Amino acid sequence: MDSFAALADPVRRALLRRLAEGPARVVDLAAEHPISRPAVSKHLRVLGEAGLVSAADQGRERHYRLDRTGLEPLTAFLGELAAPAPPVPERALDGLELEVRRTGRDRRATARSTDHINDEETA
Amino acid sequence: MDSFAALADPVRRALLRRLAEGPARVVDLAAEHPISRPAVSKHLRVLGEAGLVSAADQGRERHYRLDRTGLEPLTAFLGELAAPAPPVPERALDGLELEVRRTGRDRRATARSTDHINDEETA
DNA sequence: ACTATTAGTAACTCATTGGTTACCAATACG
DNA sequence: CGTATTGGTAACCAATGAGTTACTAATAGT
Known part of the structure; x- marks a missing residue:
């Protein structure tokens, strides 16, 4: 699933x-x-x-x-549902972006915010 | 639905x-x-x-x-699944301990060598 | 050694879902 | 007009999902 x-x-x-x-x-x-x-x-x-x-x-x-x-x-x-190339993103997208940053931050290394994607073996 | x-x-x-x-x-x-x-x-x-x-x-x-x-x-x-801000993050404690030791020993060296404690905010 | 606790699996039931075909209502167009 | 196009609904069917009770395995504690 x-x-x-x-x-x-x-x-x-x-x-x-x-x-x-x-x-x-x-x-x-x-x-x-x-x-x-x-x-x-x-x-x-x-x-x-x-x-x-x-x-x-x-x-x-x-x-x-x-x-x-x-x-x-x-x-x-x-991200796929975000508007293609708007000069000014809409409010919903602002919220999304904020969210992505926030989930990445709790790994306590802001600098390498994409490391967490592969940090564990597949179950 | x-x-x-x-x-x-x-x-x-x-x-x-x-x-x-x-x-x-x-x-x-x-x-x-x-x-x-x-x-x-x-x-x-x-x-x-x-x-x-x-x-x-x-x-x-x-x-x-x-x-x-x-x-x-x-x-x-x-947003609900984002980690609640940890009251005392590990890294902060490490830095604090270092800080205490250094302050007790030599006050002048402190200013330069503890810059890293706050460098997360610059991102 | 025995018993209680913890956790997963098996077998089953019931409801929901996603798909189909057939049908109906409304609008455009010759 | 009459007909084709568009779109929703009805009725039905097969598959899946979420829950239950009953059972088994493994570890902790006395």
Whole structure:
């Protein structure tokens, strides 16, 4: 399932918002959302395939965390939808540009803002 | 159907990319894509409900065009997924520690050698 | 060694979606 | 007029998706 389809589900978006606050285990996420644990597990698998989350095993626990590299297709698509060559970009595009800069900044190296695209192996 | 679900379909994304180039009628879009005209019509309806396209009637023709305001939920969501500004970034701490040691030892050397602490703001 | 906890998978159900063909309404045009 | 063009809707079908319960595997803790 690609990033777009992965983001189509409101539960998965909620999970991502939650993971943006910090890593969590499956049981935690299931406790915070009105669905069963296997359902959360399946959502996390989808998000993992889309490159939106990554997991780290710690003993019997598995800690999931947000992987922002999976958002690249989204920002790329928004870029494609930008007006071809307007001398004065529209307001929506201003917001988009701001957003791209902001997601890149949290890697704490503003200078190399494109490194994060390939910084992890494919799942 | 919300914006996210609307963008989950690759055909709809292709339609939006096409409309980013300029307005088009249903027959045009159907000719450019490997699906029937009613299918295009249904996709356009979904995109319209999501606020991603708007239509203008001209006689018996209906001209669809991209409506970028429908992208706002997308950019908003990306904003929610941006890392909250870390209260105390690691690098700042490293710099602070260095600073403390140097200040205690030699005050004059400090001015020059700590320039890098703030150089991120210049980007 | 035994039990509780954590997490994934299997099998199933139900609803939704994306596509089709057939049909209808409205406008342009000879 | 009558006809072709344009576009939406209806009815239907196959595939997919999101959820459930039940089961299994592995690790932690006593």
